[in-house]
Amino acid sequence: MSTATPAHVVRIIGGMPASDGAGVRLTWVIGTPSLPELDPFLMLDEFGTDRPEDYLAGFPDHPHRGFETVTYMLDGRMRHKDNHGNEGLLTPGSVQWMTAGRGLVHSEMPEQESGRMRGFQLWVNLPAREKMTDPRYQEFAPERIPQVEPAEGVSVKVIAGSVGDISGPIVQPATDPLYLDITLAAGSHWRYTLPAGHNAFAYVFEGGVAVGEGESARAVAQSELAVLGGGRQLRLQAGAQEARLILVAGRPLREPVARHGPFVMNTREELMQAFIDYQEGRF
Incomplete structure (x- = not known):
């Protein structure tokens, strides 16, 4: 066992029911009054439903500037397009890491009329020096996402x-992110060393997980987010049922945040300029 200082749960946040786009139903976790942000993370939404009426309207054309959106599909198919000519299809298990940079207008529309649609969207801030970079995509099909079994x-x-010697395909030097989708069989446990200096959270989306060591461990239920703190040695244990969670961490930027809707800048003046640029068609 590592001698690293144990990580523990600082806070547990429950998700809030919400809707976005043209009425897509989702659970809002980061970006709520309870947890406005967790530097560098600005928002986390979980969407998941078997009811087509909850997702068919999708997310029609909308702008972004100054941050990144990370879409991870668990079930269902989502077609995305933008005003720079980029287009692609997100299938179950695929991930898209979009750097909006200086700005684009894009849409995300379901490419199915029935069945389950489930996944996450995470917003990650960009440092001031990168807010006006050219937009770009890192998009990977499920077979490009490595899967490991680090413990029984x-x-x-x-x-x-990374987990051991295995690294994920997404690279972003500014925030050096960690993004793991973890499945724990009933009663199983795993220890993982978090990146030094990062802010981290665990969000449970199936079953329940005990987070932390010994008597200080706290139970985190389905649809709850645990903000992590303390040391780097994290212990996760499933209860009587299989559990699944995402573990996410990133290097904090520690910069002022000026945000409104789909624009995230450092000053009010930059925010106002974003609205002007969008209205005048400069995206």
Whole structure:
């Protein structure tokens, strides 16, 4: 066992029901009054439903500037397009890491009329020096996401960061992100060393997980987010049922944040300029 200082749960946040786009129903986790942000993370939404009426309207054309959006599909198919000519199809298990940079207008529309649609969208801030970069995409099909079994009963999809010698395909030097999709068989446990200096959270989306060591461990239920703190040695244990969670961490930027809707800048003046540029068609 590592002698690293144990990580522990600082806070537990429950998701809030919400809707976005043209009425897509989702659970809003980061970006709520309870947790406005967790530097460098600005927002986390979980969407998941078997009811087509909850997702068919999708997310029609909308702008972004100054940050990144990370879409991870668990079930369903989502077609995305933007005003720079980029287009692609997100299928189950795929991930898209979009750097909006200086600005684009894009849409995300379901490419199915029935069945389950489930996944996450995470917003990650960009440092001031990169807010006006050219937009770009890092998009990977499920077969490009490595999967490892670091302990008995534990399976991990490595989207960003690393587990042992296995690294995920997403690279972003500014925030050096970690993004793991972890499945724990009933009763199984796993220890993982978090990146030094990062802010981290665990969000449970199936079952329940005990987070932390010994008597200080706290139970985190389905649809709850645990903000992590303390040391780097994280212990996760499933209860009587299989559990699944995402573990996400990033280097904090520690810069002022000026945000409104789909624009995230450092000053009010930059925010106002973003609205002007969008209205005048400069995206």
